[in-house]
Amino acid sequence: MVIGLILFPVLMAAIAFAIPWARARVLLLPITGVVHLALTVATWWRPDLAQGTDWLALDALGRIVLLLISVVFMLCSIYAVGYLGYRRGRSSRIFCGCMLVMLGMMSLVAWSHHLGLMWVGIEATTLSAAPLIYFNKTARSIEATWKYLLVGSVGIALALLGSFFLAYASLHAGMQATLDLDDLLRNAPTLSTPWLHAAFVLLLVGYGTKMGLAPMHTWKPDAYGEAPGMVGAMLAGGVTSCAFLAILRVYQVCAAAGPPHAHYAGRMLVFMGLVSMAIAGIFMVGQRDFKRMLAYSSVEHMGILILGIGLGASAPAAGPGSLALRGATFGALLHLVNNGLAKGVMFLSAGNIHRAYDSKSTDEVRGAMRRLPVSGSLFLIGFIAVTGSPPFGPFISEFTILNSALGGGRYLVSAIFLLLLLVVFIGMGATVLAVVQGSDSGHGKGPQARLGGYRDDFLTTAPILLFMACVLMLGVYIPEPLRATLEEAARLLEVRE
Numbered sequence: 001m002v003i004g005l006i007l008f009p010v011l012m013a014a015i016a017f018a019i020p021w022a023r024a025r026v027l028l029l030p031i032t033g034v035v036h037l038a039l040t041v042a043t044w045w046r047p048d049l050a051q052g053t054d055w056l057a058l059d060a061l062g063r064i065v066l067l068l069i070s071v072v073f074m075l076c077s078i079y080a081v082g083y084l085g086y087r088r089g090r091s092s093r094i095f096c097g098c099m100l101v102m103l104g105m106m107s108l109v110a111w112s113h114h115l116g117l118m119w120v121g122i123e124a125t126t127l128s129a130a131p132l133i134y135f136n137k138t139a140r141s142i143e144a145t146w147k148y149l150l151v152g153s154v155g156i157a158l159a160l161l162g163s164f165f166l167a168y169a170s171l172h173a174g175m176q177a178t179l180d181l182d183d184l185l186r187n188a189p190t191l192s193t194p195w196l197h198a199a200f201v202l203l204l205v206g207y208g209t210k211m212g213l214a215p216m217h218t219w220k221p222d223a224y225g226e227a228p229g230m231v232g233a234m235l236a237g238g239v240t241s242c243a244f245l246a247i248l249r250v251y252q253v254c255a256a257a258g259p260p261h262a263h264y265a266g267r268m269l270v271f272m273g274l275v276s277m278a279i280a281g282i283f284m285v286g287q288r289d290f291k292r293m294l295a296y297s298s299v300e301h302m303g304i305l306i307l308g309i310g311l312g313a314s315a316p317a318a319g320p321g322s323l324a325l326r327g328a329t330f331g332a333l334l335h336l337v338n339n340g341l342a343k344g345v346m347f348l349s350a351g352n353i354h355r356a357y358d359s360k361s362t363d364e365v366r367g368a369m370r371r372l373p374v375s376g377s378l379f380l381i382g383f384i385a386v387t388g389s390p391p392f393g394p395f396i397s398e399f400t401i402l403n404s405a406l407g408g409g410r411y412l413v414s415a416i417f418l419l420l421l422l423v424v425f426i427g428m429g430a431t432v433l434a435v436v437q438g439s440d441s442g443h444g445k446g447p448q449a450r451l452g453g454y455r456d457d458f459l460t461t462a463p464i465l466l467f468m469a470c471v472l473m474l475g476v477y478i479p480e481p482l483r484a485t486l487e488e489a490a491r492l493l494e495v496r497e
Contacts, residue, residue, distance in 0.1 A: 002056050004039050005066070005107045008032065013100035017093060025096050026084050032100055033074035036107070040070040044481060054180065055114040060489035064333060065245045066110035068340045071470070072237040073103050075463040076230040079348055082459025083230060086355065094131050101128040102234065109242040115163050115179040118246055119156070122210060125239055126152050132231040133223050144222035151219040155209025159246070162202030166253070169195035181249060188256035188496075196257060200265055203250045204272070210243035213272055213306060214279035217299045221283075224295035225360065229351020232291070236298045236347060237340030244305055244336060248493065251309060255495045262495040266313025269306045270413060276303025277420040284427030288362045291354065293431045294346050297386060300424050301339045307417065308332025308401045311410060312493060325408035329490040331400030337482075338393035338474055344467035345382035349375045352461070353435065356454040362431060367440035374456040376436045378464050383432040385471050387425045393474030 012032045016025050043049050043058055044067065051057065058066065080099070084092050105128060108121035126149075134145040163179060170184065171177040172192040178184065184191075209216035224232045254265040280300035287293045312329030352375035357365045369376035385392035388399075398421070405414040478486075 002053075002058075002111055005036065005043075006104050006111065008039075009036060009100045009104035009107065013097045013104065016096040016100055022088075022092050025092055026081055029077035029080050029096055029099060030074070032103065033070075033077035036103060037070045037074045040066050044485070054182070055117055056111045057113045058111055059113075059492065060485050061245060061248055061333075061492060062110040062112075063485055064337065064489055065241050066107060068241055068337055069103070069106045069110065069238040072233060072340055072344055073099075075344060075466055076233050076348070079230050079460055079463040082457060083228065083351070085459070086454065090135070090137075095135055098128045098131045099234070102132075102238070106238050106242050109245060113181040115166065115181060115184075115246075115249060118249065119159060119163055122159075122207070122242055122246060123156050125242060126156065126210065129231070129235060129239060132234075133227045135228055135231070136226065138226070140222075141226040144219075144226040148219045148223045151216070152210060155206045155216060157206070158202050158209070159206025162199045162206055162250075165195050165199035165202060166250070168192075169199060181252070184253045185256045188253050188261075189258055191253070191257055193261070196254065196261060197264060200250055200254055201268070204247060204268065207243045207246040207250075208272065208306075211240050211247065211302050212243075212295075212299055213302050214276040214299055217276070217279070217295075217302075220299060221292045221295040224298065224347075225289060225292040229347045229349075229354070232294065232351070233344045233347040236294070236343040240298065240302060241336060241340055244302070247306075248309065251313065252493060255313065255493055257496075259495050262313045266310045269310025269313060271310075273303040273305075273307025273310055274413070274416055274420070276300065276306065277417070277424070281420050281423035281427060284424055284431070287427065287431050289360045290362065290365070290431050290435050291350055291360045293428060294343070294350060297346070297424070297428060298343065300420075301335070301343075301386075304335055304398065304401065305332050305339070307413075308335060308404075309493070311401065311405055311408065311413070312490070313495065314408075314410075325404055325410070326490070326494065327407070328401050328404035329493050330486055331397050331404060333486050333489050334400065334474075334478070335394065335397035338397050338471065339386070341467055341470045341474070342382060342386040342392070342394055345378055345464055345471065346386055348460070348464045348467070349379040349382060352454070352456065352464075353379060362434040365435050366438045367436075369436045370440045372454075372456050374461045375464065378461075378468060380432060380436045381468065382471075383428060385468075385475075387428060388421060391472065391475045393471045396475055396478075 009032055012028050016028050105121050105124040112118035130145050130149055134141050167177040167179050169191040172195055173190045212220040254261040277300050280296040283296045308328045309332050312326050353368045354360055359365055388394045
């Protein structure tokens with residue numbers, strides 16, 4: 001199973017690079033997406049299929065991330081058929097090949113139980129995403145690509161250094177140096193404290209850069225603003241989820257090392273989470289570029305994920321607030337899924353609006369619900385969902401984190417959390433309402449916009465509707481297999497006494 005989930009997309013990428021027929025090449029994307037999702041679901045129903053090797057195994061954390069990236073890719077691949085139909089003037093060879101390589105490397109990250117192998121997978125994901133950001137081949141897209149590569153290279157270098165520090169933490173304690181996750185968890189209580197803490201800081205900053213945590217988020221507004229909508233959805237729902245998983249693996253080691261190490265990590269995570277939310281809220285206020293707005297929304301939600309894990313890490317060993325704060329870990333993992341699906345709604349609908357107006361500025365985009373009734377309406381509903389309003393999934397996960405913080409006595413953190421959610425809602429709402437409301441401006445810079453050439457069609461709206469249906473379902477009902485896996489994953493992150 002592990003071979004199929006990792007190597008099958010890479011094999012299909014090789015075919016996409018080789019075949020000369022553009023239409024057949026594009027169809028490889030949904031074919032691969034369906035097969036990958038089927039194999040992923042099989043690992044959920046047949047746990048024995050998730051058994052791999054010492055370095056490749058699928059635990060509950062990996063299953064959650066693998067399912068998320070598989071669903072996001074499958075729906076984006078359907079959208080890609082319609083999108084590339086509008087871009088027949090551009091070669092799809094590199095686009096299709098890199099999308100497939102990205103899927104294979106994200107699957108590798110989900111399966112990895114060796115931190116060195118995980119580092120390789122995340123770096124390969126970064127390299128395969130760069131040509132996708134440059135797909136439009138404009139001056140701003142090449143600038144965004146270079147910024148993505150340069151900032152990401154600094155982050156991945158710090159993550160590599162942190163990995164070396166973690167291996168040395170075991171060597172310094174008199175054991176054999178290792179990056180095997182199972183060995184690190186087993187020997188965690190004996191690891192050298194200074195080297196373990198230094199490794200956590202470097203790995204948090206390194207993988208936090210790939211995740212887009214503030215203040216290491218500087219690549220995100222440019223990359224998300226210039227990449228095609230489906231690439232933005234893959235970055236926000238897939239690549240950042242893999243980077244978050246890498247941070248969770250390092251935190252696992254700290255949690256296994258004992259309460260002092262987990263609390264050290266937890267304080268840092270809570271601080272970084274609130275900083276990310278604050279910076280995102282500041283830059284959302286008055287934002288006129290609605291695709292850059294989505295980048296700052298992603299920065300905010302990465303902060304929420306880190307905040308939830310940090311609250312769980314700060315849970316005392318016993319006491320009335322212990323169980324409550326541990327519930328924040330469950331909320332953060334649920335929010336990982338909700339955010340990835342909700343971002344699919346926002347990025348794909350924003351991509352359709354951008355195509356219709358040939359502009360991303362609220363100065364030129366008005367009345368999107370009139371020109372694009374489906375995409376414009378879904379962009380508005382997606383905003384309501386992604387800002388944590390009922391009855392959608394993000395409301396449940398954000399409320400779970402807030403309720404856990406209040407139950408654990410973290411009143412100041414709860415107050416700041418609520419305040420920042422309000423700032424984001426107001427700032428994001430002003431931009432979204434400016435885009436969707438009013439009469440059709442008829443503005444736009446390009447010939448397609450002036451001719452009104454793009455209108456909603458099945459292939460570019462059906463995936464958004466499916467994303468929206470998933471987000472709504474998770475706000476009303478969490479399927480039992482998903483709930484059980486989330487609870488199992490939360491237990492993996494519990495602090496060991």
